[in-house]
Amino acid sequence: MTLWGHDRQLFGRERELAEVTSRLLDPGLRGVLILGAEGIGKSSLAEQAADRLASIMAPYYVCGSPVLSTMQYGILSTYLGSATAAEMESPLSVLRTVRAHFQRLTETSGMQSLLVVDNAQYIDEASAHLLTQLAMSGELRLMVISRARAPRIHELLSLARDGLLARIDLGPLSRQAVHEFCVSVLGGPLLQASSTLLSRMSGGNPLYVKELLGRAQRQRRLVEANGAWFLTQEPDCVDTSLVDLVKGMLAARTPAERNVLETVALAGRLPRAVVSAVADDEAVRSLVIDGLLEILPDRDESAHLVQPLHAEIIRSLVPVARSAEIRARVLARYTPVSGPEPDHETGAVLRRTEWALDCGERLGAEELLSAARMANGAGDPVRGQRFAAAVHALPFRTAAEVERAVACAQQGSYSWARARLEDLAEGIREGSGTGWDQDSLHRASFTGALLLRQTSGRSTELPLVADRWLAAAAEVASRQSAGGSVPAQVRAATEVLRVAALVMEGDFSRARTQLAELVKEESPARSHADGERLLVAHGLYAEVLAACGEVGAALKHALSAANLLNSADGKLQSYSGFVFVRQAQSLLHSGRYAQLDQLLARMHAGPQHLLISLGGTLGVFEAALEIHRGRLHEGLRRLRPAVEALRDRDPELLLPYALGLAGYASTVVADGTPAAGFAAQVEGSRYRGPVHLWLTAQAYAAAAEASQSTEGPTSGHLAVLAAQAREAGLRSTEKDILELCLAVGDLAQAGRLAELTADFEGGEAEALHAYAVAVASGNPDRMVAAAEDAIRAQKYLVAVESIGHAIRFYGNHGNLRRQRALIQQLRRRREELAGVTVSYLSPSLHLVRLTRREHEIVELLLSGATSKDIAAHFTLSQRTVEGHVYRIYVKLGISRRADLESAYRALEPGHRSSSLL
Known part of the structure; x- marks a missing residue:
């Protein structure tokens, strides 16, 4: 290795x-x-x-x-x-x-x-x-x-x-180093979330990374499509050569140390005092010193294995009888605290429940149902389905079947989940449905809405789903007590579903009015259902406000949704993608790129299993962030595997948007990958996704087509899409489309972009406003000043375009000295501008190329030679040499010899300036 x-x-x-x-x-x-x-x-x-x-x-x-x-x-x-x-x-x-x-x-x-x-x-x-x-x-x-x-x-x-x-x-490799290593081994781009998962599973150990890569490929859990790679499931490592390594490690430890390793691996995490009591404290200290065991600085000084793969492999090596014996010893010394579990302990609770089932123990129906809800809420549907299927007591079977449907929906088995929920609702109407409670009714209604959205159902069907579950709740209430009324939380949940239908159909005006009422509740959520309902309402409101250009207010509601997610003791983790997308859209449209970077980093550090279900979703926003900055090559590198992952699993319906984005970036940089054809796939998408993103997806596809045109700007379709966004009140969408108009050469849209961004919040809009005003004015000095604003806002492509317009202005007006000075400024500032250049600058840039004789003269000048010395060297007249020197100075945009070296060193004769770097 x-x-x-x-x-x-x-x-x-x-x-x-x-x-x-x-x-x-x-x-x-x-x-x-x-x-x-x-x-x-x-x-x-x-x-x-x-x-x-x-x-x-x-x-x-x-x-x-x-x-x-x-x-x-x-x-x-x-x-x-x-x-x-x-x-x-x-x-x-x-x-x-x-x-x-x-x-x-x-x-x-x-x-x-x-x-x-x-x-x-x-x-x-x-x-x-x-x-x-x-x-x-x-x-x-x-x-x-x-x-x-x-x-x-x-x-x-x-x-x-x-x-x-x-x-x-030597410590473990960084997450980025693991990513680069994986890309090298695979020979193609890999989804960033997939390499993060491999990094975390391996503990950053390159030997383990390579074993996991090989195992995942053999299991067909690491797949390749269109030259890009992504994980569809976590790789199983229990029959790799790593097993022999772990066996060797165990054989080298004392019996007491092996006992500690087995106990902690089976439990997942235990207080140190418990581990020391059931095993041996000296062995605990030895394993900590050797770096195999870590004691966390929490209340219980919890012990866990440092290398995640060690825990998984050791569990597979322990016989069931031995596992049951260890579990009995642990339970004799340790009774987990009941009640709400902190988010970081949710995994430990689920592991303990799983351990009990592995040992053949029959757990109580209430305990299993609670664990199933916890697992599904944490976005861990595999465990959720297992725990729900183990519930056999009749009074809890209905609630358990709802959890099975929830788990199947999260795993993508939409048809089975939808059919099962419909059967359960039909059972209520026929009088055979028993065992319903408020939580189950609430979860069934929200899961039904999710299924409708994921199966590309019409928005008009969503109120029907709400009506069906409202009627079911009324029927259950009447059976439980004469004259019983529908629980308030179920009624409130159906109101949220009706508003979600308005968002689905793009009626943002009515949706925002109703959402403003639904989010007025400022008191803490009294139950899990309250928290879920409020989270969805705040998230939908953030989505609507961000699309309409009110990014400051959108961020506040996205943050409220995130706070509800984080305060729910891990029970709402299945909404991580929903909340993330609303936060990311708000941050992207407001130009808060550093905050979006931080949000992406937090998502990569979140629950491990979410890196599979949300991998493509994260990849799209990683790429969109780079493309908004103007780094199209980097954005495309991240987009290619993200698109393929979304074809497999797309919980937030982002595939059309990702296809358009990738098609545009690939066309502009002319990279020759299969992504060049993605733009043409937008119209054929089997679903459209959110209205505002569908318009944006079409705009990127139109911009890709316009960029390929050999007959000048063909941006009429873009202008039509911008008008549609304006008519729908989607100001953020219109902003993005108008930026594309200018990028493909339709400068007639500069006035409208300047008008739109005049009162738009955020650094991105401010940079676009300065750029649009400068272009509309035709003033080259304002164009150069707008470029400075764009650099500060990290809008590097806009900065280069703005300077490019100034370069063309000076060229059209015969001011070659000023034109070449700006060209040299672009060259010298390439690092600051993230290496971005634009294709239409190439006709001007070639003017700065020096001839071979001019290069020779410059080298002599830099060595200290005078014009007289150079004339003697080439057997030329001194006047001829001075003429060469004058032309060199004009090409380099300088007027004195003192500036020669810096200007010349900035010149790169072999550089292909007609690409986006």
Whole structure:
């Protein structure tokens, strides 16, 4: 296992590599000690360091093993071939023999020797002592590679403490490094959420990452479509070579330590006091020191395994009888606190319930139903379905069947879930439905609405769903008590569903009026159902307000929905995608890009299973963020796997929007990938999604078509779409479409964009307003000033376009000096502008190219030559040389020699300026 792709690129270890090489070259040190867990990349790092120093040091490799560890000087036997049996009895003679060997090697190679000792955790004590003596002598450099907790390297560790060896501890790879590594292995773009999941499952260990990649491919859980990769399910690692590694790790621990590892793996998380009581506190301390167990700084000092894969594999290795025995010991010492569980403990509660079922225990129906609701609420439908199916007591069967339907809906089994809910409602009408409670009625109605939306049902059907469940609630209430009325929370829930129908059909005017009434309730939610209803209402209101351009108010309601989500003890996690999309849209339209970056980071750090269900959703907004900034290449790289993931699972109906976005970006950058055809797929989408995003999707598809036109701007369709958005009051949508109009060359829309953004909230709108006003005015100075505003707002493409308009203005008016000065400004500021350029600048940019003779003259000028010197060098007249110099200055946009070097170094003759970088 190495950390490199096919081109031997190092991922995520650049800092450590630089440190290793610099330490080996430090004359005050004798070498380095590289420590880290198995598979973390120690050997790869050492190999790369040795390669980098190959012209200075000659590397020689030895490698420890369990067999060699039992032999005196076993790891150094290669260098002791000339030693006699008597000499092998004397440590001093052995040292002299090894030193003499390396002295000969140094004389032969003419370079200092570098002894690389891999797997030093298996070194024998005699070899460790000899290596210590070699290091202290300074006759060669040592690079020792070992696991962090290895008793036999204590002498070498003491050299590190004394400052003779540099100690470098390798930690896990960063999430981004894991992503780059996966892309290299797969040979194509990978969904960011999928690499995040692999990073978290592997603990950032590259060996484990590679095993998971291979296992997921074999299981067809990591799939490729149109050259892009994404995970459809979490990979199962219980029959990989990692199992043998874990077995070996367990075999190396004491029985008490194995007991601790098994107990914590089976429980998921336990208070330290409980683990110490049922196992052994000394073993707990030992495992913590060795980095296998971690004690969290929470109220109970909870213990859990550091490496997630270890827990999963250990659970698979423990026999059922042994598991039941351990569970009995835990329960004898530990009774979990009843009542609401903090969000971070929800997983532990679900694991304990799962553990009980694994052991064959029959749990109470109420406990199972509660666990099923908790699992479904946490967005974990696999467990939710299992727990609900285990409910057999008749009074709880109806509620359990509702939870099964909820779980199936979350997993995408829409037909079964819809049919089951309809059967349950029909049972109420026929008088056979029993066991209903308010929570089940509420969950059934909301799940029915979700199913309608996911199966692309008409908005007119949603009020019918509300009516059906309202009638069912009335029937249940009348049976439970004479003259009983429908519970208030069920009635309130159906009101939310009716408003959701207005949002689905695009009637935002009526929807916002009714939503304003529904969100007036400021008191804390009194029940789970209240919280769910209010969360949906605030989320819908945020969606409507953001689409209508009131992004400040939209953000407030999106935040209210997020607060309800976070305060629900993990029971509303299934709404994570719903809330995220509303927050992301508000942040995107208001130009709060840094906050959107932070929101995406929080989503990647959230519940692990949501990275599968929401992977494509997150990918779309990661890409949209980059494309709004003008980084079309980066946006497209993220969009390609996101589109394919959405074809598989699209809970927020974003596929048409993603197709349009990808088609436009691919067309503009001319990348030649299958994404170039995505724009044409927008009209054929089997569903349209939200109205405002459907208009935007069509606009991106139209912009892609306009960008391909060879007959000048063909943006008439864009203008029509902008008018439709304006008529519907969708100001944010209109803003996006008008920006596209200008991007494809329809500058006649600049006036309307300036008018629209004049009172629009947010930094993005402010930058677009300055840009549109400048373009409409035809004033190049205002265009350059607008570019500065755009840079501050991170609208890099708009900044380049604005300068580009100024460049064209000066070219059209014959002011070539000013034109070329701006071209050079663009070149010099490429890094600040995120490397963005635009295609229509290329006719002007080619004017700045110097001839070969002009390049030669510049090089002479920079070396200090005078015009007279240059004339003599080329056998030219001095006047001719001065004419060359004048033309060079004009091309570079400068007027004095002092500016020559900076302007010339900014010029890149080989750079293709007709691309979007």
